[in-house]
Amino acid sequence: MKRILLAAAVMLVASCSKNSNTGDEPSPVKPTQIPINVSMGVWTRATDTAYESGDKVGIYVVNYNGSAAGTLQSSGNHVDNMRFSYTTKWTPDTEIFWKDQTTKADFYCYYPYGTPADVSAHSFVTKADQSKLADYKASEFLWGKASGITPTANAVPIITNRSMSNMLIYVVAGKGFTEETLAAANKSVKICNVKTSSAIDLRTGVATATGSATDIVPYNEGEYYRALLVPQTVPDGTNLITVTVDGVDYTLAKGFTFKANTQHKFTVTVNKSSGGVDIGIGDWEIDDTDNGGAAE
Structure with missing residues (x-):
């Protein structure tokens, strides 16, 4: 009788082990992540009317807290200074996603890309000698913001203007x-x-x-x-x-x-x-x- 009970116990343990390992219980369904895409226009970029292939911008994404906009920080934002490069479209160094399907966000964009230590005082120097077109263009700084954007699979439009x-x-x-x-x-x-x-x-x-x-x-x-x-x-x-x-x-x-x-x-x-x-x-x-x- 003891042998029968012991065998039954072993079978019960094995059955429990099988259920936990094979995932017979349904797994929670993860919400679909929405990639963040951007498109940028520019007013008066140096002598050009548009960005050029090879241009690079930095983008920060700051989430809302309910209906309240967040504050851009030097770090700790939803997206911190992601570099986007332009060819025929804007591509990030690493794919980024919205927080979820409902949380709004503000987008901050600047050109040219750099490594700001302090978002309240990013250092930028215009060229003293702008006699060459390349140095003239290198003296340009552009900035733009898109506010209160609802998560979307479409590209977020950002218009950048001259800070100079x-x-x-x-x-x-x-x-x-x-x-x-x-x-x-x-x-x-x-x-x-x-x-x-x-x-x-x-x-x-x-x-x-x-x-x-x-x-x-x-x-x-x-x-x-x-x-x-x-x-x-x-x-x-x-x-x-x-x-x-x-x-x-x-x-x-x-x-x-x-x-x-x-x-x-x-x-x-x-x-x-x-x-x-x-x-x-x-x-x-x-x-x-x-x-x-x-x-x-």
Whole structure:
């Protein structure tokens, strides 16, 4: 009798072991993960109207807590500074997913990609010599935010805008010059006493000029010169622009406030006078038109 009971006990243990190992109990169904995709457009990216193949941006994703938006942190966000690279579409270094199927999120995007230690003060420096197109483009900083996005399999659209200011300088003939003689002269232009370093708040895209002032050599577009500048205020009486004509420097003292995502046009008129040569400046214009388009 004891043998019969022992055999029954062994069979019962074996049966329990079989059920636990083979998963006869139904497993919980995991919710489907939704990949995060993005598409980005840009207003006035340097001389271009769209991003170029090889461009790289950094993206942060910050989840909502119920109906309340989260706060972008230097780390610990749902997605921290994921690098997306552009070819014909935007591709992350590692596939990322929404938290779930209902939690909204804010997306923060910036260009060019870097390694921000502090999202409230990301360091960025424009080139002092922008005479080459590549260095001019390297002085661009773009930022964008998409708010309150509901989880979707579709690409999240993000529009990025300039955090920098754009200065356009036209040099025209005044008294003592003709268009022909000025065009034939050996000319160069320099932007003086401006700061090239900045701290950019990636929560807002606002750039604050830092460090010491220096000179910038702008890019010669042929008809005009252009440079990308950190938004800042140059005090009145500051030597702002130096135009060199056939080896002679003519300096313009001018205070000015450079604004983000704005083109500022300066028409500089070179005049000859009985006392030598002086230089004046025509009316400047602020062009608030967005000169760009969206990348699909």
